[in-house]
Amino acid sequence: MNILKEVLAELYKMFLGDAKLTAATCAVVAATAAIIRWVPALDPAIAGYLFLAGCLATLIIVTTAAAVRSRRP
């Protein structure tokens, strides 16, 4: 039972360990899906590159926030 708990904790840590990263990534995916669905005139490849830019921005924001948090006393 204890081992099962540790396995579940490991799986949680793997994907949901950083709540902000998870929330931001899911928001970017949802926004891209919405753009593809509701703006049919837009080339899906452009939506794809916007998605890539969103992921890179998420990485920059989340990492900077973690660095700032670590400096606080």
Next chain:
Amino acid sequence: MSSIDICRIYYIITRNVVNTTKRLIIMDSISWSIAGPAIGAAFLASVVEVVEAFTIVLAVGVLRGWRPAIAGTLAGLAVLAIIVAGLGPLLDQVPLHGLQLVIGVLLLLFGMGWLRKAILRSAGIVPLHDELAAFQAEKANLDQEAQTRGASLDWIAGITAFKAILLEGLEVVFIVIAVGSGRGLVGPAALGALAACVLVLLVGAIVHKPLSRVPENTMKFGVGVMLSSFGVFWTGEGLGIAWPGQDLTLLLFAALFLLTGIAMAYILGTRKQEISR
């Protein structure tokens, strides 16, 4: 046969050879552009995880002998094999676009998580993982558990090795399935992981101490870049995006994630030095 006929036949043969060669080159570049990163990611991630598992198994072996260490390791590998055997057929039932979307998002979460941690470690904000310290901590834990629980030390040692293999192996299993399932590359990715296991075990058997000189953070950085790139690629395909350049786009994504990571590590590291002055 006139000389014109000979020229015509020569032209037809040459044209066919050139076309076939072109097709082969294009096919190879496309399949290798995705198979290479998939096998590389599985290999590097496995080295990182197997080194961590090896440290714990070594602590068990040194403290309690190799019987419980090997028994725990084999039991852990057996459970991992059952998980892979169970998940494989299940994944075949999921529609490709749905699978790509789910796996893509999970890869993004996992890959960007590793990349974020690797950037913070490169910048000196988070301390690097120390295998020697982990080895000493595991030995101390084993001693303490045996004293407080009063159980057989061999049993505790075996369970410790089992947990190490299972928990570290779960990440390897996820990476192999995730990078391989989108294009039927689970087999090659698994081979990459297996090669890493063999390499770490061979080096570990020769050195016989924690592998503290493995550049763990550099490898984690590389794996984070590759998994994040795969994540963007699969999620996009799952959302119905046809990437221009198809599989070769992965290389562009990897280059952008790598540049962003390096730039962030440099900027955050420089800022940290300025603040500490």
